[in-house]
Amino acid sequence: MTPHSIVPRYRCWSKKLKTTLYTYPENWRAFKAQIAAQYSGARLKVASSAPAFTFGQTNRTPAFLNNFPLGKVPAFQGDDGFCLFESNAIAHYLSNEALRGSSPQAQSQVIQWVSFADSEIIPPASAWVFPTLGIMQFNKQATEQAKEEIKKVLSVLNQHLNTRTFLVGERVSLADISVACSMLWLYKQVLEPSFRQPYPNVTRWFQTCVNQPQFKAVLGEVKLCEKMAQFDPKKFADMQPKKDTATKKDTPPKKEKAAKEASKPQEKKEKKKEEKKAAPAVEEMDECEAALASEPKAKDPFAHLPKSPFVLDEFKRKYSNEDTLTVAVPHFWEHFDKEGYSIWYGEYKYPEELTMTFMSCNLIMGMFQRLDKLRKNGFASVILFGGNNDSSISGIWVFRGQDLAFTLSDDWQIDYESYSWRKLDPDTEETKTMVKEYFAWEGEFKHVGKPFNTGKCFK
Structure with a gap:
């Protein structure tokens, strides 16, 4: 019997209430709960499409926010009214004793690996994979750093699995479910054969997991990538919200009418092509992308x-693809328009509430996700300083206009009041030094007073 055919026997879930999981299609975070339910026998209804649930609309309604204040998914609700948000908590609730660990030692090990997935795998995996999906702008420095961190993760897992079939004990546990789901897009997008070759134990374990009937019932067939996916600028541009630049003033009435009539056949052809291209992209959406696709077009706050004259996208390309200190920072100051843009220093107000560094990283990345529509008119480099239970968060933000951009849209105001904000004078040496240090992620950072954490949190 090969490892792929191992089928653990678990007792059925004791809670027979019908439960609902709200999510969007292909959400790997929701997969954890769905797979746990497959093992435990929990009756789980998945609401991921209209009319039951439409991401970006249903999760903004007062009724939904009353149960799930952050409006994030996956979100869980039982028929008895019991509600949970956060995917790990939902997966734990839907699990049985065998998945959670049958002894205090096993339970602690399960928590260890679930935390490992969140803190060590998700940040670098996102930084590497998201640009290949067109979700995030490519940053060469961040991608190379992410690759090195993934190598460390794979080395740790490979060593641990050298004499083990599963991460904890002799059967699948919540540890395997969580770690496998967090690595799903890595194996599907970027871990080509030559990259994964030094880590055979990890690949063996991953394939063993995803070929279990309970995994396959949720994931389907998982095909490992043959060639490492790369960032496609055209794909990224296509994923951005389109701006309607044409106005009636641009074209005289008669010519406009003639142009419309002549373009109708071509528009139909183009529309069909666009529909064909757009269809597969739905499977590659993360929370930000799904929200953008489902939200109605809003008026430009700017x-x-x-x-x-300052072209922010041009600076971002320099910052992403060329050396920060020798190219990107000089370009920034050479072209910066202090009349049209402003620079701000933001510092998290409640450092005493920051505990584990991975949670602080999630705090920062969550804020960036909710500010995705600001990307065309803003740029930020935010750093986590210090370590567990002794850290701080601060960063440099560049906005269009002279006021804090968060006040221009209700959607952008969720996090900003948790930070203190100070407008910087672009002509001072203090500002130039802070911009250089925060953009390059290196320097003395005299105003901080804590060591620089190797920084998985940035934008």
Whole structure:
């Protein structure tokens, strides 16, 4: 019997209430709960499409926010009214004793690996994989750092699995479910044969997991990538919200009418092509992308500002693809428009509440996700300083206009009041030093007073 055919026998879940999991399609975080339910026998209804649930709409309603204040998914609700948000808590609730660990030692080991997935795998995996999906702009420095961190993760797992079939004990546990789901997109997108070759135990374990009937019932067939996916600028551009730049003033009425009539056949052809191209992209959405796709078009909050000669996207390309200190920072100061843009220093107000560093990273990344629509008119480099139970968060933000951009949209105001904000004078040496240090992620950071954490949190 090969490892792929191992089928653990677990007792059925004792809670027979019908339960609902709200999510969007292909959400790997929701997969954890769904797979746990497959093992435990929990009756789980998945609401991921209209009319039961539409991400970006249903999760913004007062009724939903009353149960799940953050509006995030996956979100869980039982028929008895019991509600949970956060995927690990939901998966734990839907598990049985065998999945959670049958002894205090095993339970602690399960928590260890679930935390390992969140803190050590998800940040670098996101930084590497998201650009290949067109979800995030490519950053060469961040991608190379992410690859090195993934190698460390794979080495740890490979050593641990050298004499083990599963991460904890002799059967699948919540540890295997959580870690396998967190590595799903790595194996599907970027871990080509040559990259994964030094880590045979990890690949053996991953394939063993995803070929279990309970995994396959949720994931289907998981095909490992043959060639490492790369960032495609065109794909990224296509994923961005389209702006309607044409107005009636641009075209005389008669010519406009003639142009519309002549373009109708071409528009139909183009529309069909676009529909064909757009269809597969749905499977590659993360929370930000799903929200953007499902939300109605909103008025541009920056429409009232005059056009600026500073092209923010051009600076971002320099920052992502070329050396920060020798190219990107000089480019920034050479082209920065202090009339059209402003620079701000933001510092988290409640450092005493920051405990584990991975939770602090999730705090930062969650804020960035909710500010995704600000990307065209803003840039930020935010750093976590210190370590567990002794850390701080601060960063440099660049916005279009002279005011804090968060106040321009209700959607952007969730996190910003947790930070203190100070507008910086672009002509001072203090500002130039802070911009250089935060953009490059290196320097003395005299105003912070804590060591620089190797920084998995950035934008």
